[in-house]
Amino acid sequence: MADGRTLAEALRVLTDGADLGAFRRANPGLRVRLVAQREEFDGSLQHALLLKEPDGSTVSLSWSPDLGLPWPLRGVHRAAEHLLLRVNGVETPVARAVACLDFVWDERGVADRLVTDCLVREALEEEPEPISDAELQRAMDAFRRARGLLTGAGTRAWMERNHISHAELEELVAVEASVARLRSRVAAGRVEDWFAAHGRDLDAVRLARVVLAPANPRSPESPRSPGLGSSGLGSPGLGNPDDFLADVERAFAAGLAVPGEVFVTARRPELAGEIGEEAAEVVLSAAPGTLAGPFPTALGDLTVKVLAVEPAVLDDAVRDLVERRIFAEWIERRRRAAKIEWFWGTAERTGGTRENQPER
Incomplete structure (x- = not known):
């Protein structure tokens, strides 16, 4: 220049x-x-x-232009700009909303998603992804199906409940479709190499599972009691796989099992996040029909019966997962280089870069 x-x-x-x-x-x-x-x-x-x-x-x-807003007034904020919500006259400032999400409701992911949204919009402003009317209609149909909005009345009720106009809904869906195209653009030509290097991370295992709550010393029967049946579910011996589901039923009826899904499909990272890398490898290496556990978790001891192990193959579903992983890595690189400023709370919360501000 x-x-x-x-x-x-x-x-x-x-x-x-x-x-x-x-x-x-x-x-x-x-x-x-x-x-x-x-x-x-x-x-x-x-x-x-x-x-x-x-x-x-x-x-x-x-x-x-001539007669435009003078430079000293650029960026001047009115007090009401700091308000996010008002319900029956009760006002919620932005600072209060973010504090509730992060600290009261323990939803740290919301703040992270807000930063990600800014980074994605920045990328789309630099290189737009135009969406045709036909693409927008397909994206709108998919958006409604994913939320069970299968009728016009149901869709209108959802829009009223969320205070979203039709134009705003179209804008949301168009952004979602643009992000999908951006994701494909970022991952173009890299899927096969990523899968060759990290494909094992997408191996899946189908499980029957139960989490037994920690033993209550005042209870006449604890999760480790032989009263659960001949298999001794949750005991170091692991018991008989053929009796597993019957034992799960008895444990749940006795109030010893933590409520949750019994039949699940989990990929390696999800399983490792719950029980650790070594335990996940044990489960994924087990033959179908094997009982594995108990593994300590935040809720109690997890015991699983392995129903099937599926090594990842690069089909359409896994290709979509790989694209999402590549896109997430790309976002994280941009995030590390970004200047992130939170306009709420004390000055210490608005550091110049992610590294020198509190972890969100």
Whole structure:
């Protein structure tokens, strides 16, 4: 940009409405992003063009028309902007909402997803993924099926309950479809290599399972009691696999089993996250019909009966999983390099990078 020609072309994009796509194609070495900001003070829309060079440096170019909002008033916030919700006159500021999600309800993932959403929208602004009407309709049909919205009345009731207009619903679905196309673009040409290196992570095992609650010393019969049947379910001997389901029924009827799914399909990372890498390897290496456990978990002792082990093959379902893993790794790399600022709470919570702020 030393000769000024690139800056002059960029200025024409801002002032004359020159083709942004053509500007990107003419400057493949730059990451180009057009940012729009609605000013809270007067509702006006301001634009800036960010030009990021390969060395990481960024040029920010902005332009203001005559009689536009004066620069000192840019970014001025009204007090009400900090409110997220009002119910029967009771107001919830953004700071309170995030604190509830993170600390009261233990939903740390929500804050992470908000950051991910920003990173995805940034990528889509730099390289948009246009969605045709036919693609939008297919995405809308899939969105409704996934939520059981199989009738027009059901869909309208869901929209009213969530206070979403039809235009807002279409926007949400279009973003979801664009993200799917972005995910495919990021993973293009990398699926086979990733699977060759990490395919074992997607091995699956079909299980019958039961978690026995910790023993209650005041109870005449504990989860480790032989009263559960001849197999002694949960005992170090593991018992007879043929009696497993009958023992699970008796344990649940006696109030000794933790409520939950009995028949599940788990992939290696999910299983390892619950019982550890070594125990997961034991289960995935077992022959069908084997009883394995008990394995200590947060809820109690887990015992499983292995019904089938399925080594991953690169079919359509696994290919989709691989694309999602590649996309998640790509997001994490962008996250580590991102400047993340939380505009709530104390100043210490708005560090310049993820590494120097509290773990969210």
